[in-house]
Amino acid sequence: MDVTHIIEGLNDAQREAVTAPPGSTLILAGAGSGKTRVLVHRIAWLIQVEGLSPWSILAVTFTNKAAREMKHRIEALLGQPVGGMWVGTFHGLAHRLLRAHWQEAGLPQGFQILDSDDQFRLVKRIIREMNLDDSKWPPRQVQWFINQQKDEGLRADHLDHGGDPYQRQMIAIYREYEAACQRAGVVDFAELLLRAHELWRDRPDILQHYQERFGAILVDEFQDTNSIQYAWLRLLAGSRNNLFVVGDDDQSIYGWRGARVENIQDFQAHYPDTRIVRLEQNYRSSGNILSAANAVIANNPTRLGKQLWTDDGEGEPIRVYGAFNEVDEARFVIDRIREAIDHGMARAEMAILYRTTAQSRLFEEALIQQAIPYRVYGGLKFFERAEIKDALAYLRLTANPHDDPSFERAVNQPPRGIGAKTLEAIRLHARDFSCSLWQASEDLLRGGRMTARAGGALRGFIELIGEATAEAQGLDLAEQVEVALHRARLREHLQKSRDGKGQDRIENLDELINAARQFDYQGEQEDLSQLDAFLAHAALEAGDTQAEAYEDSVQLMTLHSAKGLEFPLVFIGGMEEGLFPHSMSAEDPQRLEEERRLCYVGMTRAMRQLYLCHAESRRLHGSETYPLPSRFLREIPAGVVQEVRARPQVSRPYTPAAGSLGAAREMTGFELGQRVEHPKFGAGVVLNAEGQGSGARVQVNFEAVGAKWLVVAYANLSPA
DNA sequence: AACACCGCGTTTTTT
DNA sequence: ACGCGGTGTT
Numbered sequence: 202m203d204v205t206h207i208i209e210g211l212n213d214a215q216r217e218a219v220t221a222p223p224g225s226t227l228i229l230a231g232a233g234s235g236k237t238r239v240l241v242h243r244i245a246w247l248i249q250v251e252g253l254s255p256w257s258i259l260a261v262t263f264t265n266k267a268a269r270e271m272k273h274r275i276e277a278l279l280g281q282p283v284g285g286m287w288v289g290t291f292h293g294l295a296h297r298l299l300r301a302h303w304q305e306a307g308l309p310q311g312f313q314i315l316d317s318d319d320q321f322r323l324v325k326r327i328i329r330e331m332n333l334d335d336s337k338w339p340p341r342q343v344q345w346f347i348n349q350q351k352d353e354g355l356r357a358d359h360l361d362h363g364g365d366p367y368q369r370q371m372i373a374i375y376r377e378y379e380a381a382c383q384r385a386g387v388v389d390f391a392e393l394l395l396r397a398h399e400l401w402r403d404r405p406d407i408l409q410h411y412q413e414r415f416g417a418i419l420v421d422e423f424q425d426t427n428s429i430q431y432a433w434l435r436l437l438a439g440s441r442n443n444l445f446v447v448g449d450d451d452q453s454i455y456g457w458r459g460a461r462v463e464n465i466q467d468f469q470a471h472y473p474d475t476r477i478v479r480l481e482q483n484y485r486s487s488g489n490i491l492s493a494a495n496a497v498i499a500n501n502p503t504r505l506g507k508q509l510w511t512d513d514g515e516g517e518p519i520r521v522y523g524a525f526n527e528v529d530e531a532r533f534v535i536d537r538i539r540e541a542i543d544h545g546m547a548r549a550e551m552a553i554l555y556r557t558t559a560q561s562r563l564f565e566e567a568l569i570q571q572a573i574p575y576r577v578y579g580g581l582k583f584f585e586r587a588e589i590k591d592a593l594a595y596l597r598l599t600a601n602p603h604d605d606p607s608f609e610r611a612v613n614q615p616p617r618g619i620g621a622k623t624l625e626a627i628r629l630h631a632r633d634f635s636c637s638l639w640q641a642s643e644d645l646l647r648g649g650r651m652t653a654r655a656g657g658a659l660r661g662f663i664e665l666i667g668e669a670t671a672e673a674q675g676l677d678l679a680e681q682v683e684v685a686l687h688r689a690r691l692r693e694h695l696q697k698s699r700d701g702k703g704q705d706r707i708e709n710l711d712e713l714i715n716a717a718r719q720f721d722y723q724g725e726q727e728d729l730s731q732l733d734a735f736l737a738h739a740a741l742e743a744g745d746t747q748a749e750a751y752e753d754s755v756q757l758m759t760l761h762s763a764k765g766l767e768f769p770l771v772f773i774g775g776m777e778e779g780l781f782p783h784s785m786s787a788e789d790p791q792r793l794e795e796e797r798r799l800c801y802v803g804m805t806r807a808m809r810q811l812y813l814c815h816a817e818s819r820r821l822h823g824s825e826t827y828p829l830p831s832r833f834l835r836e837i838p839a840g841v842v843q844e845v846r847a848r849p850q851v852s853r854p855y856t857p858a859a860g861s862l863g864a865a866r867e868m869t870g871f872e873l874g875q876r877v878e879h880p881k882f883g884a885g886v887v888l889n890a891e892g893q894g895s896g897a898r899v900q901v902n903f904e905a906v907g908a909k910w911l912v913v914a915y916a917n918l919s920p921a
Numbered sequence: 922a923a924c925a926c927c928g929c930g931t932t933t934t935t936t
Numbered sequence: 937a938c939g940c941g942g943t944g945t946t
């Protein structure tokens with residue numbers, strides 16, 4: 202077999218990774234070092250050289266996008282479909298496993314998946330049903346608690362409150378939540394992973410089957426795995442030492458949602474014979490960008506250690522702009538974008554990155570003003586839209602009427618006169634008899650103790666679902682969706698709404714039918730009905746943020762969303778203390794390290810040109826703030842930076858730009874932007890000046906105590 | 922069942 | 937500041 206196509210064009214490290222002998226392998230893949238390439242070529246190597254069957258390969262990623270890309274590239278390289286290979290997200294693969302073994306996993310055959318929003322609503326309902334004050338037990342926090350426990354592999358029964366009343370209550374809610382999910386036959390995202398893990402843990406026969414089947418296990422973005430995901434992988438690998446994991450500890454930016462960098466840091470301790478390969482040659486960025494990124498990340502003490510390098514030249518210096526305020530920052534960025542467009546650059550080659558979503562607004566306004574097309578990443582996905590979720594709730598009820606979250610959602614949407622009192626009675630009955638809301642409704646109707654009006658309305662709903670279920674028999678998927686929409690009268694309801702969005706929403710419903718029509722039931726899961734497969738798809742792969750037609754547009758996104766992407770021209774806004782690193786992370790060294798990794802991720806997105814911006818003043822939550830430039834700016838070597846100013850002026854890259862009022866010095870003896878020292882308040886930066894002679898005052902932003910106005914004559918300020 | 926008002930929080934996001 | 941969610945009013 203000619204295998205040159207598998208290894209040709211790879212550098213030494215990449216080739217070492219791709220052709221590594223069987224056994225635990227850890228690939229430390231720096232940003233832009235070709236990690237997906239290595240994964241894809243490794244799979245081809247396993248099949249075409251090691252002789253593994255595609256059927257015995259499992260490759261897991263975090264996002265559907267990454268899974269899709271990997272599949273495509275494997276198919277392109279092999280020249281054949283991936284066939285029996287398991288390529289997917291942790292959740293997707295866990296789901297597949299649970300569908301195949303629903304009985305052994307203790308689930309009903311038609312179990313449904315709760316997305317975060319469904320989960321939130323259910324948690325809220327349970328808190329209320331437990332007669333707890335939801336201001337004292339905020340559903341968000343409870344939801345977070347539950348997911349955190351599940352991510353650690355812990356069920357309510359495993360938890361010990363240790364006498365702490367707060368813990369005790371949290372655990373009690375968790376327990377109720379588990380019971381409610383079980384009754385309704387629904388699982389949340391974390392539950393998919395937890396159940397899949399328990400299935401293997403408790404059923405050695407099933408585990409053994411999969412251990413024998415999967416000769417090779419490949420993991421992408423390993424630094425993002427949480428405890429349960431890693432435990433799941435370890436079970437599957439057993440003693441076969443067949444984990445091939447790829448990751449970058451320097452790009453671990455999801456610790457706040459349970460990811461454990463320790464998994465990659467301790468991998469070698471778990472698998473002592475692990476072969477480690479470092480991919481340090483970067484094919485993306487210019488030398489200056491890499492020098493800057495390397496220097497910043499070097500400030501993190503707990504790293505496995507890596508140093509990116511490139512064959513490429515130094516390229517352009519990194520440009521730092523100190524804006525007067527956030528409006529000036531946006532103006533500056535959009536001016537640069539305009540210039541680049543005028544020089545013939547495509548808009549899609551430019552990205553504006555920021556720490557918090559709220560920052561996008563100013564950039565958007567400036568882009569709109571200049572009539573430059575742009576696209577903001579993130580936000581609601583197609584299957585997360587309210588009208589789509591309403592429609593899906595009806596479909597889910599036809600698949601499984603005991604799905605309580607869907608019952609709650611659909612029962613009065615559109616309004617059909619089932620009031621709060623009726624619902625209260627249903628919930629109470631369901632609680633007393635530990636049954637579903639559907640069952641409770643039937644019981645109450647049969648009991649005949651409801652008022653004619655309430656009973657009629659409720660009966661109407663029950664019959665509606667029953668009829669939709671009956672009518673859908675034997676129809677194809679798109680027709681089933683159409684039936685549900687029609688019976689529920691969702692379109693008519695939206696038609697009546699007069700908030701201007703009714704028409705859009707109706708179009709979305711049409712799009713849903715379209716999605717059902719085009720839904721490609723991959724035949725992977727023979728035992729899954731078309732409808733169940735579609736519903737699972739809707740939950741696990743909620744679709745793109747915007748289904749809009751492709752247009753060459755400037756890309757706006759948070760630093761988090763930017764991971765894995767690259768752009769010739771990158772702007773990072775808001776490089777300020779308090780914002781980036783965010784004040785929420787500043788005190789804790791671990792979280793600060795993660796902020797720094799986020800900075801590293803952001804910088805390494807840039808291929809040719811990187812602009813870093815900070816503002817001397819910024820409106821935040823309604824009031825004016827005077828943030829210091831981010832410490833990350835200070836960590837960049839001066840040699841690769843060029844400061845950009847409105848009016849050229851000599852200054853350190855990281856000092857706030859002077860307001861260009863030479864007058865300040867004459868008035869007060871201090872320059873705007875000058876670093877000063879105060880005997881009591883410590884170090885700070887001059888922001889503003891007014892008055893003259895003995896009345897002269899300066900505003901100084903002190904690192905320790907914030908901005909203060911001081912009378913120069915008394916303040917005893919000295920230049921620092 | 923639609924609308925007004927009030928109070929609160931306010932980092933990051935995928936599945 | 938601003939938006940959202942929750943409560944109370946018509």
